[in-house]
Amino acid sequence: MxxxxxxxxxxxxxxxxxxxxxxxxxxxxxxxxxxxxxxxxRSDYAHGLLRDVNLSAALALPGVIAAYAAxxxxxxxxxxxxxxxxxxxxxxxxxxxxxxxxxxxxVRHVGEAIAMIxxxxxxxxxxxxALVEVDIEPLPPVATTEGALAEDAARxxxxxxxxxxAHVVQExxxxxxxxxxxxxxxxxxxxxxxxxxxxxxxRGIVAQWDERCAELTIWDTTQAPIxxxxxxxxxxxxxxxxxxxxxxFIGGGFGPKIMMFYPEEVxxxxxxxQLKRPLKWIEDRQESFFATTQEREQIHDAExxxxxxxxxxxxxxxFLCDTGAYNPYGLTVPINSQCTLLGPYDVPNxxxxxxxxxxxxxxxxxxxxxxRQHGVxxxxxxxxxxxxxxxxxxxxxxxxNFLPPDAFPHDHEILYQDFAPLVYDSGNYEPALDKxxxxxxxxxxxSDLQPAYQAxxxxxxxxxxSYVEGTGVxxxxxxxxxxxxDGRVCLATGVGTQGQGHFTSFAQLVAExxxxxxxxxxxxxxxxxxxNWGTGTFASRGAVVAGNACYAAALAVRGKVLATAAQAxxxxxxxxxxxxxxxxxxxxxxxxxxxxDLAARANPLRGAVTPGTEPGLEATAYFGPERGSTAxxxxxxxxEIDRETAQVDILRYVVVHDCGKVINPMIVxxxxxxxxxxxxxxxxxxxxxxxxGAQLMNAxxxxxxxxxxxxxxxxxxxxxxxxxxxxxxxxxxxxxxxAIPVGALFAQAIENALGADAPEVLxxxxxxxxxxxxxxxxxxx
Amino acid sequence: xxxxxxxxxxxxxNGARFEREVEPRLLLSDFLRHDLxxxxxxxxxxHGVCGACTVLVDGEAVRSCLMLAVQAEGCEIITVEGLAGxxxxxxxxxxxxxxxxxxxxxxxxxxxxxxxxxxxHPDPDEQEIREAISGNLCRCTGYQNIVSAVKxxxxxxxx
Numbered sequence: 001m002x003x004x005x006x007x008x009x010x011x012x013x014x015x016x017x018x019x020x021x022x023x024x025x026x027x028x029x030x031x032x033x034x035x036x037x038x039x040x041x042r043s044d045y046a047h048g049l050l051r052d053v054n055l056s057a058a059l060a061l062p063g064v065i066a067a068y069a070a071x072x073x074x075x076x077x078x079x080x081x082x083x084x085x086x087x088x089x090x091x092x093x094x095x096x097x098x099x100x101x102x103x104x105x106x107v108r109h110v111g112e113a114i115a116m117i118x119x120x121x122x123x124x125x126x127x128x129x130a131l132v133e134v135d136i137e138p139l140p141p142v143a144t145t146e147g148a149l150a151e152d153a154a155r156x157x158x159x160x161x162x163x164x165x166a167h168v169v170q171e172x173x174x175x176x177x178x179x180x181x182x183x184x185x186x187x188x189x190x191x192x193x194x195x196x197x198x199x200x201x202x203r204g205i206v207a208q209w210d211e212r213c214a215e216l217t218i219w220d221t222t223q224a225p226i227x228x229x230x231x232x233x234x235x236x237x238x239x240x241x242x243x244x245x246x247x248x249f250i251g252g253g254f255g256p257k258i259m260m261f262y263p264e265e266v267x268x269x270x271x272x273x274q275l276k277r278p279l280k281w282i283e284d285r286q287e288s289f290f291a292t293t294q295e296r297e298q299i300h301d302a303e304x305x306x307x308x309x310x311x312x313x314x315x316x317x318x319f320l321c322d323t324g325a326y327n328p329y330g331l332t333v334p335i336n337s338q339c340t341l342l343g344p345y346d347v348p349n350x351x352x353x354x355x356x357x358x359x360x361x362x363x364x365x366x367x368x369x370x371x372r373q374h375g376v377x378x379x380x381x382x383x384x385x386x387x388x389x390x391x392x393x394x395x396x397x398x399x400x401n402f403l404p405p406d407a408f409p410h411d412h413e414i415l416y417q418d419f420a421p422l423v424y425d426s427g428n429y430e431p432a433l434d435k436x437x438x439x440x441x442x443x444x445x446x447s448d449l450q451p452a453y454q455a456x457x458x459x460x461x462x463x464x465x466s467y468v469e470g471t472g473v474x475x476x477x478x479x480x481x482x483x484x485x486d487g488r489v490c491l492a493t494g495v496g497t498q499g500q501g502h503f504t505s506f507a508q509l510v511a512e513x514x515x516x517x518x519x520x521x522x523x524x525x526x527x528x529x530x531x532n533w534g535t536g537t538f539a540s541r542g543a544v545v546a547g548n549a550c551y552a553a554a555l556a557v558r559g560k561v562l563a564t565a566a567q568a569x570x571x572x573x574x575x576x577x578x579x580x581x582x583x584x585x586x587x588x589x590x591x592x593x594x595x596x597d598l599a600a601r602a603n604p605l606r607g608a609v610t611p612g613t614e615p616g617l618e619a620t621a622y623f624g625p626e627r628g629s630t631a632x633x634x635x636x637x638x639x640e641i642d643r644e645t646a647q648v649d650i651l652r653y654v655v656v657h658d659c660g661k662v663i664n665p666m667i668v669x670x671x672x673x674x675x676x677x678x679x680x681x682x683x684x685x686x687x688x689x690x691x692x693g694a695q696l697m698n699a700x701x702x703x704x705x706x707x708x709x710x711x712x713x714x715x716x717x718x719x720x721x722x723x724x725x726x727x728x729x730x731x732x733x734x735x736x737x738x739a740i741p742v743g744a745l746f747a748q749a750i751e752n753a754l755g756a757d758a759p760e761v762l763x764x765x766x767x768x769x770x771x772x773x774x775x776x777x778x779x780x781x
Numbered sequence: 782x783x784x785x786x787x788x789x790x791x792x793x794x795n796g797a798r799f800e801r802e803v804e805p806r807l808l809l810s811d812f813l814r815h816d817l818x819x820x821x822x823x824x825x826x827x828h829g830v831c832g833a834c835t836v837l838v839d840g841e842a843v844r845s846c847l848m849l850a851v852q853a854e855g856c857e858i859i860t861v862e863g864l865a866g867x868x869x870x871x872x873x874x875x876x877x878x879x880x881x882x883x884x885x886x887x888x889x890x891x892x893x894x895x896x897x898x899x900x901x902h903p904d905p906d907e908q909e910i911r912e913a914i915s916g917n918l919c920r921c922t923g924y925q926n927i928v929s930a931v932k933x934x935x936x937x938x939x940x
Contacts, residue, residue, distance in 0.1 A: 012877055012878065012880070013877070013880065015885070016876070016877040016882065016885075017869070017877070018885075019882055019885030019888055020861075020865075020869060020873040020876055020877060020882065020885070020888060020892070021821070021861065021864070021865050021869070021873070022819070022820070022821015022822070022860065022861035022862045022889050023862075024885060025820075026820075026886065028814070028820070028823075028824070029814075029820035031815070031820075123806065123807075198920055199884070199886070199920055200823070200825045200884070200886040200887045200918060200919065200920055200921075201823070201825065201884070201886045202825070249884070249885065250884065251823070251825075251884045251885070251886025251887075252883075252886060252920050254920070284827055285825065285826040285828065285831075498884055499882075499883035499884025499885065499886075499921045500883070501883070666880045669880075670880050670883055670921075670922060670923075670926060672923075673922060673923030673924075673925045673926065674883060674921045674923045675923075676923055677920075677922075677923035677924065678920065700826070700830070701826045701828065701830035701831055701918065702828065702830055706918050706920065708914075708915040708917075708918065708924075709910075709911040709912075709914045709915045709917075709919075709924040709928070710911050710915045712924050714907075714925060715923060738923075
């Protein structure tokens, strides 16, 4: 069946065939002659002095080729780079301590790598891990966010006088004076706990050193192949041109796969060069729970002041954010929380302070949503509480506070994580709310539907919340488009892909200007030998930043196609049209030439060209927005609580979303569905439970509950389109949106279901256990 | 490991006969992926929860990370590589049509889980489909388009 592959069409995906037939290459599928296998010895203690690592028994095991502890790395041992330095915020104190390749002198979280074993097989490598004798003298662990700043807390990094990693204040207006006469203040403490990103594919690295060519090739489950290439070249003293990083098909990323440089990422290439043998390490699921970064632990003390109409006068928030044992990702997560709290609302006065703290837990870096959930949770909960106190409808209090459509661009007068001022580019919030209210049958719910449920002994509640998502941040991405002599088009871009459909949506952006189908565009992502510049796939930026680069490169090639065709067809460019892989003179069907023939003409083998002529039908373009674009949406839910089991059943789930112009609605909806499922996990099932020793108690999929098909409902979606003025395509990002408001939504709906005497839900995630405790009237349990 | 401790295992995968000497502790998933180089079968958790490694052993869906290679002696195994003929299997085609996959890592295990399910339930309703795939974790899709794909596949396969 022929399908449109125009921009905006639900084009079916180019990448599916390989994925469906088992022929797509993932990192663990790389098989090289003579390849050795790596396993890691990891710390059993959250905090301790590393007295001794004895590798001799491991080295004596037949099949073990090498074993390394920190001291064996010599000068190569070095803490990783600070990936994201703090933005230039005036009131910002920041102290950086980044992860190390192998622990030396001290261990700082359970699962921290201590030694690396290289063996003929993974089975033997794991046997050898068990033979390594590690002597750790335990120190008192810092197991909680609040405990980190206690006077008697153990210091995690000896060079600092406390466990405070940062203290930041951002302020707009003057909260104190502006709210002096507030009709109402609501103030609460909100808690959010940790979750795992849990992509189905764990991390992995394969490294191959070709000594005769002095070339290093690395297959890496990374979201950022180009920065990995650049960093490793620097660390290993190789020219960047001699290091190739390939991020092939990646089995989901969700943030943590961008945390460069993981210890394993640094160690395998080095050891492959030492041993002159290819090496492979594939993380197992249990390792992933310790060795892959995590997110979400924050505690907010927040106050909202409103006038008697429920209009926001200001918000004051002071919060703690856990960064785990190291903070390579700087302030990205807490600044996202700080900024996203403002939501789609007009907040004239804002005072927001946070402290980032080190704890003896795995490292924190962004996970789908990346701190935005927290801001949304706090703001939406405060609005719910204020509405209840004022006797206002919860949809109405939101409507009254929305920024109106003529308020854009709207400057919030604080800095965002991309170092740019938090200025919303565009938005239109009320239609999304109206649409969601209509879809969820809001008007009838409280008057008819809920009483009917109650009459039948059922506990059913509705929730409705709004949110924004800062997306598509800079600095830049690039793309190269080439028309080949067979008429197919090649598109290469530097970002990696982890399931977002880039092989299709990027192809659409190129196909339309060049008059071919998306299936005729061969997309290359994530291979540094094909594209040299870029940063990576994060912050819902692929479609916005890389997408606009693809489109710009395609438009430039279109110009070359038309110029070449005008010569070939002896016609004026303005009389030409590109369609079906050919350039035609409008109205004269016989005067036509294919893109492939034009590509051949543009690359002559003999004769002369006009001086200055560039060969081929090829162009490279870059796109860097001045700042990110702000997407938005409204989620609504109807859920039922089983009062005996405290299990929750989602009866309906509605998403009205605005991500500007849509490149491929099928892919956008898929991103929303997946985000909501992730959000449901974060709201009600997924929690990494640490004991007082900072030991993770549920490091398996048997105990850490990723939602299954019976936990995630059918999701009804609708779109509002408010184009972004910040990029030529008018697009905004969508990758994280689905996950962001779900915790706030669950909290409101649970309270609504339980009725007037409901305990306040001020934390996420919830769980059947926790809900049961609340139902028993034990909020502090 | 001492060669004497290696054990012979023979059977068929996707219709092709295999015969290998393996360690008794070798997982079937590792055997398929690394000895037979059938890397379409993926490993997501190694403890039998995620379902990514599901293959068909004598027609039934089995987690290949919970089975030893030596236990496959005499068995007929089908992996994701064995589903398509010249064209995609109707289940594969339906996943493409309904956007039932994103990163694709869990997909092989879901496709192989669905083969016996649709054989036994040619006309499943949504709840049956959700229960059938509830042993397969997917982090990308939220399952909705997988459910749609299964409905479409069932419809096509009934024709």
